[in-house]
Amino acid sequence: MKLRQGTFSFLPDLTDAEIHTQVQYCIDNGWAVSVEYTDDPHPRNTYWEMWGHPMFDNPDAAAVVFEVNECRKQFGDYYIRVIAFDSSHGWESIKLSFIVNRPKDEPGFHVSREEVKGRSMRYSIKSYATNKPEGRRY
Amino acid sequence: MTKDSIPEEKKVVNKIDLHAELIETGVEQVLIDLDKSLIGLDPVKTRIRETAALLLVEKAREKLGLAHETPTLHMSFSGNPGTGKTTVALRMAELLHKLGYVRKGHLVTVTRDDLVGQYIGHTAPKTKEVLKKAMGGVLFIDEAYYLYRPENERDYGQEAIEILLQVMENNRDDLVVILAGYKNRMNTFFESNPGFRSRIAHHIEFPDYSTSELLDIGSAMLDQLNYCFTKSAKNAFTEYINLRKEQPHFANARSIRNALDRVRLRQANRLFKENDGPVDAEKLSTLEEVDIRESRVFSGGIDN
Numbered sequence A: 001m002k003l004r005q006g007t008f009s010f011l012p013d014l015t016d017a018e019i020h021t022q023v024q025y026c027i028d029n030g031w032a033v034s035v036e037y038t039d040d041p042h043p044r045n046t047y048w049e050m051w052g053h054p055m056f057d058n059p060d061a062a063a064v065v066f067e068v069n070e071c072r073k074q075f076g077d078y079y080i081r082v083i084a085f086d087s088s089h090g091w092e093s094i095k096l097s098f099i100v101n102r103p104k105d106e107p108g109f110h111v112s113r114e115e116v117k118g119r120s121m122r123y124s125i126k127s128y129a130t131n132k133p134e135g136r137r138y
Numbered sequence B: 001m002t003k004d005s006i007p008e009e010k011k012v013v014n015k016i017d018l019h020a021e022l023i024e025t026g027v028e029q030v031l032i033d034l035d036k037s038l039i040g041l042d043p044v045k046t047r048i049r050e051t052a053a054l055l056l057v058e059k060a061r062e063k064l065g066l067a068h069e070t071p072t073l074h075m076s077f078s079g080n081p082g083t084g085k086t087t088v089a090l091r092m093a094e095l096l097h098k099l100g101y102v103r104k105g106h107l108v109t110v111t112r113d114d115l116v117g118q119y120i121g122h123t124a125p126k127t128k129e130v131l132k133k134a135m136g137g138v139l140f141i142d143e144a145y146y147l148y149r150p151e152n153e154r155d156y157g158q159e160a161i162e163i164l165l166q167v168m169e170n171n172r173d174d175l176v177v178i179l180a181g182y183k184n185r186m187n188t189f190f191e192s193n194p195g196f197r198s199r200i201a202h203h204i205e206f207p208d209y210s211t212s213e214l215l216d217i218g219s220a221m222l223d224q225l226n227y228c229f230t231k232s233a234k235n236a237f238t239e240y241i242n243l244r245k246e247q248p249h250f251a252n253a254r255s256i257r258n259a260l261d262r263v264r265l266r267q268a269n270r271l272f273k274e275n276d277g278p279v280d281a282e283k284l285s286t287l288e289e290v291d292i293r294e295s296r297v298f299s300g301g302i303d304n
Helices: A016-028 A062-074 B008-012 B018-024 B027-037 B042-063 B085-098 B123-134 B157-170 B183-192 B194-199 B211-224 B231-246 B252-274 B281-285 B289-293
Strands: A032-038 A049-055 A079-086 A093-101 A109-115 A121-127 B075-079 B107-110 B138-142 B176-181 B202-206
Touching: A016 A032, A016 A062, A016 A079, A016 A093, A032 A062, A049 A062, A062 A079, A062 A093, A062 B123, B018 B027, B018 B042, B027 B042, B027 B085, B042 B085, B042 B202, B075 B085, B075 B183, B085 B107, B085 B138, B085 B176, B107 B123, B123 B138, B123 B157, B157 B194, B176 B183, B183 B194, B211 B231, B211 B252, B231 B252, B231 B289, B252 B289
Parallel strands: B075 B176, B075 B202, B107 B138, B138 B176
Antiparallel strands: A032 A049, A032 A079, A079 A093, A109 A121
């Protein structure tokens, strides 16, 4: 099951040239772009591991594409995303986030149902991949 | 590529006016500015014109659907101190940007300190950070030979060199690296790092300025500051240049700038000493012969 998180996730995977164009748009808007990776695809897993520092002072997107490729070399079978942080007053949050790398095999999510008080149901999802310990999931 | 495989819209263009292209891209303007604002340096100017021509031709070939390959543009500038290496590097960045060869056209100037770390594992991230900052523009490494220190085999400079070489090769489209330094030491540097020599296509030498060129440079500097020489002062300054050139540590245009700074200092001092009533603009901006003659160079001393 293909993970649909962040912008562009219903499109085919972006090529490096397309990533470059998107990132350049972010940089031109003055957002700080950074690269993150994880092997836990749960939608509520908000904070991924940082790949290096956010790139505040690179005027060109080539640097980000370069870092994405460096990250792919080490974590080729992880999810990798690019996020753009807008530090301007009143926003101070992520303006754009999109996945640039995903594992070859994505097993998807298990929906578990729990009957609680009364006959109401409580649902939760869990990725099949997270049954294994961190680092051995994909 | 066979003729049939050329896409339809590309067949429409079959003639390109190179001169129109030259003006349209704004390259012509940069070249004219270069000619006007830089005195002397003829071999350098020729080389820059050649490079610009090559890039324009490559662009035209691309438009016509001919086989083309973006040339490697890493450069090495070697010459004595004060011959304009940094100034030319700045112009080069602008030029390459206008030609569409680098996307942003900014110049990142670094020295050994910015590339080499202080402890194990510090160098690689530091160098990469600098390289990333320079992507889309030009990376100018001043006094590049300091990167390599043969006397210390555990020096981290070698690590920086390896990363530089790797990025220069793999990210050729993303940045242009310019190495600069004094001629003899650059030669030694290239001899001990053959990988560098072969990855740099353009070795440009900056010649020393002649006396008349130095005088022109001096006058241009004064012009900018709204100062001028009297006729006798000009002669004295020519004499000064001739004497100074023979002394050690002569740094071409930089020495001229320093000398002029000192002349202005003496002029200011003289104006106070004379103390003959209010001064006008002309008096404030005229440098007299005595201001120059007072220099230590005339009595056999050394100026910096």
